[in-house]
Amino acid sequence: MTEPIRDRLSTVRRHFHRHPEPAWREFYTTARLVEEIRAIGVDELAVGPDAYDPGDRMAVPDDDEIEPWLERARERGADDALLERMAGGNTGAVAVVNRGEGPAIGLRVDVDGLFVEEATGDGHVPDAEGFRSEIDGTMHACGHDVHMTWGLAVLEAIADSGAGRHESRSSSERGSDGAFGGRLVVFFQPAEEVSGGGCPMAKSRFVDDLDYLLAVHVGLDHPTGEVVAGIEKPLAMCHVDVTIEGTSAHAGKAPNEGANAMHAMGTAIENAYGIPRHGDGMTRVNVGRAEAGTASNVIAERAHMEAEARGETTHLMEYVKARLERVVRSAARMHDCEATFDVVSESPRADSDPALVEVVADVAREVRGTERVVPTADFGASEDATFLMERVQETGGLASYLIVGTDHPTSHHTPTFDVDEASIEHGVSVLVETIRELERRHPVPRRDGAEADG
Structure with missing residues (x-):
């Protein structure tokens, strides 16, 4: 894992795609995330019960539903010490990069799969190219494999900004201010599909004093090259x-x-x-x-x-x-x-803040690969990232849930769901450049005239 994540986005995504795990059973997934995060080098890494209070979890399955997934992760080489820490289904992780003075910015990505049997046949790219789910009846049918890849790549870019590891990137992608100044907190949240993991992470100390929170989803019927800067009306x-x-x-x-x-x-x-x-x-x-x-x-x-x-x-x-x-x-x-x-x-419901939506939209328009920016769009479904958004907004910060489009052949939560992998690089660029722009503009004034705390 010495090769930068940004240079192997497809490989990372495909590995996660082969090993989907359902809510509160993401043992192997979390172990792989931790390996990558440790290779990146962060200032703090909290796993499972160190990342949140297990008593705040929702929709936790019975032990007899959890244990087989723990054993499967062990058989596939997951670190025993990590598995012990995650016992009882305490999966997920939080990674922190602290670079001194500057804004505190959170990024939330989800990590769980769905109980969907993935399609077979040459028409389904994951099957044709050898990265179909290896677990019968379980699949990354909602793009969380992409979300995790985004989280890792953004974490790496911010931790490494100014270090010169990615000279192939354009100057606009690297940012003009050199090394990042501030704190980045990446939430690798379990159990989104059952709305079980957002609440405990929102109540954790890692959300304290965040000035900005970004949550992100791939696709949702928006094509490759399109960016929605902030959703409204999640149910x-x-x-x-x-x-x-x-x-x-x-x-x-x-x-x-x-x-x-x-x-x-x-x-x-x-x-x-x-x-x-x-x-x-x-x-x-x-x-x-x-x-x-x-x-x-x-x-x-x-x-x-x-x-x-x-x-x-x-x-x-x-x-x-x-x-x-x-x-x-x-x-x-x-x-x-x-x-x-x-x-x-x-x-709960939580809407994206207009002031942060404006920043995301301004950034996305200048990112290579963007063909269309949609300032806001109705979400029409539900998401437990709203717990984190609400918590940040209640303490004076700004939050936005953005969508990075992808051409997906069928709808989310179907056996033939897949993504256009060009959208992975596009999403990384949008997120990294938004974080750097927030660093430059901080504090971003709220529309009511108040400023984000910090």
Whole structure:
């Protein structure tokens, strides 16, 4: 790993692509990240429980779901000391470069994969070129392999700025001020796909006193060469698990003696979709998974479903969540059952700050490879990076969630998802130059006239 990451972006991305791991099970991924970070040389590196309070995690799977992934990482050569530190699913890392006076800038990238079986066939580039997922039923189908590569390359560029290791880069890419001055904190966040990792990292000491936070995503239906300088209207959301307990009985001989958990669940599902939409903005509700019963001649005594609520604002999400819980509990009572309603994870809405969006847009227009800059775009989905954005904004800083476009043959979260690898270099340049421009402009005034602290 002596060759600079910037010179092997595709190789790094493809390695991560071959080894996707789901939320709170990113053991091998974290170990590989740590190897690269140590080779870069940083001022502080925190892994797992040193990066956040494990008690703040959301959507953590049971131990029996975690252990096989830990053993798989061990079999593939992950460092035993690191694996011990990550025991219990405490994955992810935070790396810090501290170069004295200057702004404190955070960059958040996510690291987890999805439970998607990756496609095969010559039409799918990862399969044709030998970097398809090696783990059945699991895939980097959302570009987090690219995000990790960006995080490492940006960390390297800032740690190494002014050291002359990348003379092949243009002068605009290296920046005119020589060595970086300030503090860069890169959050390699686990469990984004279940909205489980943003909260603990946002509560960590590493977010304290950040002047700026950048979060980033690849693609999202924006083509190669396009940059969205900041997203707006990410939906606040919550994931919930519902269990309904009833009483079993013989469905033919004595159905009246049972309390039908399946019937209660059906009532809850039907009524959930009848929750009134709110006049203040858009709301969403969905039941994505439901199961109940054991046999056709047995009244089901237990039912389970997984659902979500979303809203255009955090307040609207809370409205839907409260209505959904009322629907579930009422349906259970109607059928003489009992219900538990557990919020597994959630995330707030947080919009990009206009002043920081302007900086990103100005930088992106001058970066080689940019064909179009979109100042802002509605996100339309949910993201737990909003926890970090909200925390920075609450303490007077600025945050922006940007999108670096890529030509992807199919949508995110599909078996044939892939990226145009030209977008990897493009994303590194946009992020590095934005960080250097923030260093030059600091403090960037807020639109309300206040200045970012620091």
